[in-house]
Amino acid sequence: MWRLALTGLVAVGLAIASSYRMPDTSSPRWMAQLSVAPKAIARVTGGFQNVLADVLYIRFSTYWGHQLTNGRHFMNLEPLLERILELDPDFKAAYTLAALALGDADEVEAAIRLLERGMKRSPRDPFFPYRAGLVVFFNTDSYLRAARYFERAASLPGAMPEARFMAINMYRRSGRRDLAIRAWLSMYETSRDRSVREVARRGLERLGVRVPVDSER
């Protein structure tokens, strides 16, 4: 009986250890191996799909890191990231890495697709639109599109304070002075923080719009 039990333990150990083995990330065979992780595997993980997502994430970051410094031959980035996010749809680090890796590989639309999926899953989370705004801003000239994402992020509860500034900045870069004024005004009118209101007032002043200083109100 113990032999059987030990064989079982060793088998589990080997299975886990094999997933830790540092792969030869330059080999195309390794990439093929990585892309063959069917959904069926997730079905038989018996509640351990998060761990499988982590293993794929580690493999992905190793592969991406290797390719960044060795020829930049990126292959199948989107399907691989999709697989990780199918296994763990709340894996924010994977979304961040997806935005970085896909943006860097000139696959901006793919990055946006994944982030849009996150937005659909968590519509009240400013993380996803903010990341989408950054991807568009860093990798394209569509400032207006980036601004819309930043503004969407800024409108959500718990938004990062810089989201509104980014939105305003993007509107100005895109030549949409009216939208920049609208965003500054929104910040000026909604913020309870005096220093934030002062920043918004100065921003409006630079765009030729005068609003009263707090002490004058």
Place this chain on the structure above:
Amino acid sequence: MKPLLAISRLTFRSAFGERLLQLAAVFAALLLMLSLAASQLAPLAERKVLVDFGLATLHAVCLVIAVFLGSQDLPRELDRRTLYVVLSKPIDRVAIVVGKFLGLWTALLALTGLMGLALAGCMALMHVPILPAHGVALALGTLEVGLVLAIGMVFSLLTSPTLATLYTALIFLVGHQTGVIRAYGLDEQGFTRLWTGAFYRLFPNLEVLNLRTLAVYGVLPPVDQVMAAALQGLGWTVAFVTVASLVFRTREL
């Protein structure tokens, strides 16, 4: 009640003295160290990977032990004839099965506690906050381990130890899919809806006891949901232990 407690105490002692459990503890310690190493390979997700791997390691080790102990402990004692000493006493066979179950489960709880402390140590080392969600996930995990143990005991009394191990592992895998099958059936009509509904009721839904996915993100489900899952797990465990007791009672030895 007294014989039941005596049997469970003896079972606990012998289980904890087993090489299997000691090896499992060493194995789990190694895996926890490996979790620490793995977390360093995951940029932006070091903490998440540590908690994920740590909780999964702990649970997987306990599950493997539960499958083997559940499906092999009673047959082994019958084989070695050590159980006949107890059977010769005026003790109800139900007390023997329940005592055995409680002893083994307590041993697994102790193992979970020890490994949980080790994981907490690793988390503290990495400055990962220890949240109530982690504790709740572990607690529901121990219920799943108990349920698997009880399933193993039922099969161990019905078939050979090897087949019992296999069947228990299969029920575990199926138990994690009943929700998916149920969801599929709800979209269908007629016979498909009927058989998927029957299937869902026939097998325990082990996925309700899996809170590790949420715990990693520090999310604690509503108390009533946790209580419902715990009651469901306990209910199935009691049912399987009862079946095992009845089978053992009617069995000719």
